[in-house]
Amino acid sequence: GLILGIESSCDETSAAVVKEGREVLSNVVASQVDWHRKFGGVVPEIASRKHVELINPVLEQALKEAEVSFEDLSAVAVTYGPGLVGGLLVGIAAAKSIAYAQQIPLLPINHIEGHIYSNFIAHKDLEAPLVCLTVSGGHTDLLYFKELGTYQILGRTRDDAAGEAFDKVAKVLELGYPGGPIIDSLVGEGDPTAIDFPRPLLTEDTYDFSFSGLKTAVLNYINNQQQRGEEINKADLAASFQQAVVDVLTARVIKAVKEKKVGKVILAGGVASNSQLKAELEAKLAGLDVGLYYPPPKLCTDNAAMIASVGYYHYQQGIRGDYDLNAEPNLRLG
Numbered sequence: 664g665l666i667l668g669i670e671s672s673c674d675e676t677s678a679a680v681v682k683e684g685r686e687v688l689s690n691v692v693a694s695q696v697d698w699h700r701k702f703g704g705v706v707p708e709i710a711s712r713k714h715v716e717l718i719n720p721v722l723e724q725a726l727k728e729a730e731v732s733f734e735d736l737s738a739v740a741v742t743y744g745p746g747l748v749g750g751l752l753v754g755i756a757a758a759k760s761i762a763y764a765q766q767i768p769l770l771p772i773n774h775i776e777g778h779i780y781s782n783f784i785a786h787k788d789l790e791a792p793l794v795c796l797t798v799s800g801g802h803t804d805l806l807y808f809k810e811l812g813t814y815q816i817l818g819r820t821r822d823d824a825a826g827e828a829f830d831k832v833a834k835v836l837e838l839g840y841p842g843g844p845i846i847d848s849l850v851g852e853g854d855p856t857a858i859d860f861p862r863p864l865l866t867e868d869t870y871d872f873s874f875s876g877l878k879t880a881v882l883n884y885i886n887n888q889q890q891r892g893e894e895i896n897k898a899d900l901a902a903s904f905q906q907a908v909v910d911v912l913t914a915r916v917i918k919a920v921k922e923k924k925v926g927k928v929i930l931a932g933g934v935a936s937n938s939q940l941k942a943e944l945e946a947k948l949a950g951l952d953v954g955l956y957y958p959p960p961k962l963c964t965d966n967a968a969m970i971a972s973v974g975y976y977h978y979q980q981g982i983r984g985d986y987d988l989n990a991e992p993n994l995r996l997g
């Protein structure tokens with residue numbers, strides 16, 4: 664089947680045509696980043712208006728590049744959350760019109776599942792069963808895919824997300840935003856054993872994560888140093904903090920791999936681009952004969968092909984949306 668995907672949850676307006684879930688015929692992404700940059704972040708009002716302007720030309724371009732017409736489509740998949748309500752509604756309205764006009768199924772898709780499925784577009788032969796670690800600014804979830812199209816949540820964070828911890832630590836160190844990539848690049852100059860930060864829940868028999876205690880430990884360390892008039896070695900702190908995060912994330916993945924007996928692990932979310940996380944996981948998994956996969960940078964940003972890919976598996980399973988589909992700005996996994 665040919666699935667049309669539509670994505671408008673944040674500041675990219677995107678449409679894509681994907682064949683059998685994994686073959687990308689087109690993936691048109693119109694970024695609004697230049698409009699938002701001068702305001703220092705995404706302005707929801709501007710985003711909604713830009714989505715309205717861009718959605719039809721982007722859809723037309725996606726069909727043109729794929730060399731298909733509306734009549735060729737099997738279904739239309741659209742992001743309905745999480746994201747900015749105004750943007751989501753633009754994509755949903757477009758998807759409903761097309762589904763109604765063509766009398767084809769409407770497939771409501773969770774944006775975060777889309778990010779996970781970027782892996783299946785990037786690695787065409789990748790098959791379940793596998794374990795997925797989703798680590799971003801808002802999510803830290805460990806998932807088990809017995810087959811593509813469904814998953815089981817093994818564990819998630821009990822408080823802060825991993826990316827959130829990176830961003831908060833970078834903020835108190837006045838390193839800039841987003842903090843993850845900056846800390847990542849600083850780590851090479853530091854000693855990961857310099858400061859003994861806690862590894863929350865590391866020894867407990869759980870798949871859950873917790874990062875707020877680690878964040879507090881970092882803040883306390885900084886306060887203590889300042890009170891004593893001692894200097895803070897930012898590289899040592901960054902390296903020690905990142906080592907703690909990587910230790911915890913790696914341990915959870917290894918536990919899941921062993922207990923679920925899978926031969927593959929996939930990563931999704933912004934923190935998945937952390938160089939130390941990838942290197943240490945890859946090395947540890949290689950020892951267990953387990954492969955590690957992650958999407959290339961260009962598929963890590965918001966795009967509609969990943970939405971169409973999830974849509975294909977839902978389509979095959981007979982999962983359908985109704986015309987009363989609404990945006991769910993706070994939608995979560997599971």
Ligand code: ATP
Pocket residue numbers: 798799800801802825826827829830841842843844847932933934935936937938
């Ligand atoms: P969500 O998708 O959960 O709503 P988000 O949009 O903030 O949240 P992403 O865009 O996937 O998430 O990822 C952004 C996060 O990834 C930020 O917290 C950022 O600091 C972190 N990040 C990016 N690169 C790295 C890196 N190299 N190391 C660690 N963290 C990183």
Ligand code: MG
Pocket residue numbers: 673
């Ligand atoms: Mg985002």
Ligand code: FE
Pocket residue numbers: 774778964965
């Ligand atoms: Fe996204």
